[in-house]
Amino acid sequence: xxxxxxxxxxxxxxDLSSSFRLFRHEIRDPIETHWHDFFEMAFVISGSGWHVxxxxxxxxERGMTFLLTTADFHEIIPDEHSTIELxxxxxxxxxxxxxxxxxxxxxxxxxxxxxxxxEAREVEQAFEQIRKETEPMRWGSPMLIQGCFERILIVMAxxxxxxxxxxAGPPRNDPKNKLHPSIVKAVxxxxxxxxxxxxxxxxxxxxxxxxxxxxxxxxxxxxIPFQAYVNDKRLQFSSRLLLSSDLPVTEIGFAAxxxxxxxxERLFKRRYGCSPRQFRxxxxxxxx
DNA sequence: AGACTAGCCAATTATGTCTA
DNA sequence: TAGACATAATTGGCTAGTCT
Numbered sequence: 116x117x118x119x120x121x122x123x124x125x126x127x128x129x130d131l132s133s134s135f136r137l138f139r140h141e142i143r144d145p146i147e148t149h150w151h152d153f154f155e156m157a158f159v160i161s162g163s164g165w166h167v168x169x170x171x172x173x174x175x176e177r178g179m180t181f182l183l184t185t186a187d188f189h190e191i192i193p194d195e196h197s198t199i200e201l202x203x204x205x206x207x208x209x210x211x212x213x214x215x216x217x218x219x220x221x222x223x224x225x226x227x228x229x230x231x232x233x234e235a236r237e238v239e240q241a242f243e244q245i246r247k248e249t250e251p252m253r254w255g256s257p258m259l260i261q262g263c264f265e266r267i268l269i270v271m272a273x274x275x276x277x278x279x280x281x282x283a284g285p286p287r288n289d290p291k292n293k294l295h296p297s298i299v300k301a302v303x304x305x306x307x308x309x310x311x312x313x314x315x316x317x318x319x320x321x322x323x324x325x326x327x328x329x330x331x332x333x334x335x336x337x338x339i340p341f342q343a344y345v346n347d348k349r350l351q352f353s354s355r356l357l358l359s360s361d362l363p364v365t366e367i368g369f370a371a372x373x374x375x376x377x378x379x380e381r382l383f384k385r386r387y388g389c390s391p392r393q394f395r396x397x398x399x400x401x402x403x
Numbered sequence: 404a405g406a407c408t409a410g411c412c413a414a415t416t417a418t419g420t421c422t423a
Numbered sequence: 424t425a426g427a428c429a430t431a432a433t434t435g436g437c438t439a440g441t442c443t
Contacts, residue, residue, distance in 0.1 A: 315416060328425055330417060342416065342434070364406065378435050380407060392406060392443090407442070415434065423426080 133257065135206035135264075137245050142191055142199040148360040150188040150370065152310075153205050154216070156267070157181055158242050162199035165192040168225060170359030175199065178235035180271055181227040184220060185307045186348070188356060188370075202242040204264065208307060211265055217303045219272045228274050241267050297322040298336050301329070302344075309348040310372040315341055349373060350386050357395045364391045 142162070159179040166175040167190040168183065175191065183189060193199045208216060220226065230238050245263050248256040301322040305313060318341060319329035333341045353371035356362060362370075368379035368391070383391050 324425080326416085334417080340417065340433095346434090373435090375436055376406080377408085377437080381435090384407095390407060405443085408440085410439095411437085413434105413436085415432100417432070418430085420429090421427085423424105 133252075134210045135204065135257075135260065137242070137249050138203040138205075139246065140199075140201050140203050142193050142201070145193065146191040148188055148190045148356075148362065150185070150310075151183070151205070152185055153207055154185065154210075155183045156204045156206075156264075158202045158238055158267075160200040160202065160239060162193060162197045162201075164194045164197060164199050166190075166227075167192070167359065168227070170355050173227060176229065178230040178238075179227070180230060180238060180267075181225065182220070182268070182271070183225050185310065186352065187225045188352075188360070190360075202239075202246070204242070204245065206264070210261065211268065212261075215265060215268065219268055220306075226271060226275065228271050230271075230274070234270075234274070238267055238270065297324055297329075298332055301333065301341075302337070305345055305348060309345055310352070310370065312372070312374065313345055345372075346382055350382060353379070353383065353391065354387065354394065357391055364395075367391065 139160075142164075148167070157180065159175055159177055161177055162175075163177075164175045166173045166179070166181065168181070169187055169189070173179075191199065241263050245260050248260050248263075301318045304318060304321045315330060316326050318333075319326040322329055324332065330341055333344070337344055339347070349371040353367050353373075356367045356370065357364070360367075365376055368376050371379070373379035373382075380390060383394070387394050389397065
């Protein structure tokens with residue numbers, strides 16, 4: 116049986132003592148498509164290039180700030196002769212106060228915004244303050260850093276056009292508004308952890324319901340059974356990765372959270388009507 | 404070598420009923 | 424609303440073999 120591919124795990128980048136870490140990177144060569152088991156926010160200080168997130172290509176320049184979840188994959192390509200300098204803040208979901216990430220990310224899986232002028236300077240200063248607090252860490256540093264980071268998060272969420280983040284709460288059209296709060300908690304958890312094994316019992320405990328009752332509520336409110344929902348997330352992730360990378364099918368299957376290739380291919384064929392390789396060959400279209 | 408298929412079987416999950 | 428239980432359906436792991 117094949118081994119699961121190596122991924123960027125939080126355990127290898129985060130200290131045992133803290134749930135966050137700040138890097139200041141200088142990127143001269145392309146960083147190939149990759150994904151993480153932690154959240155990541157980056158702020159571009161200088162340089163230019165391209166940022167490819169989940170297959171979508173964006174111009175990367177000073178002020179560009181992005182927040183990625185464990186469900187996203189990305190690639191950074193500096194322009195020729197350009198060095199991209201950026202602050203890279205990685206953290207575990209529990210680092211910020213409960214509900215904040217879910218609220219900020221509610222409208223789409225990840226966020227991106229380019230700050231300009233004075234705003235960009237303010238965000239850069241906030242990252243600079245975080246850097247000062249980490250070198251060295253002192254008493255109270257984690258709390259100050261958390262505050263600093265949450266401020267950046269909120270400023271960024273407010274700056275996004277038409278996202279509807281305001282004191283009145285989430286927008287009316289959000290399908291999750293119709294769901295029971297317990298089910299919303301489980302849906303949020305699945306959103307960021309579908310690449311890991313999630314037994315029904317774990318999701319039910321997360322939602323605070325008995326497993327059989329949770330199963331019933333989930334299916335009634337979401338419209339499809341729990342396992343079908345998790346598999347759907349995994350298939351979406353794998354199909355995007357198939358079309359936007361050259362990674363082997365095997366690696367993509369494991370990366371999406373499937374335990375075996377057999378199972379991945381079986382579900383994939385059922386959903387898309389062709390094998391993963393055919394899907395890639397046909398660029399997502401119907402097989403010929 | 405990597406991708407894919409098929410069959411078998413155990414584990415997990417969905418579902419329904421009863422009860423508190 | 425939720426626990427206990429029984430049963431049916433589905434999922435997922437394993438193996439072996441073929442195809443590209």
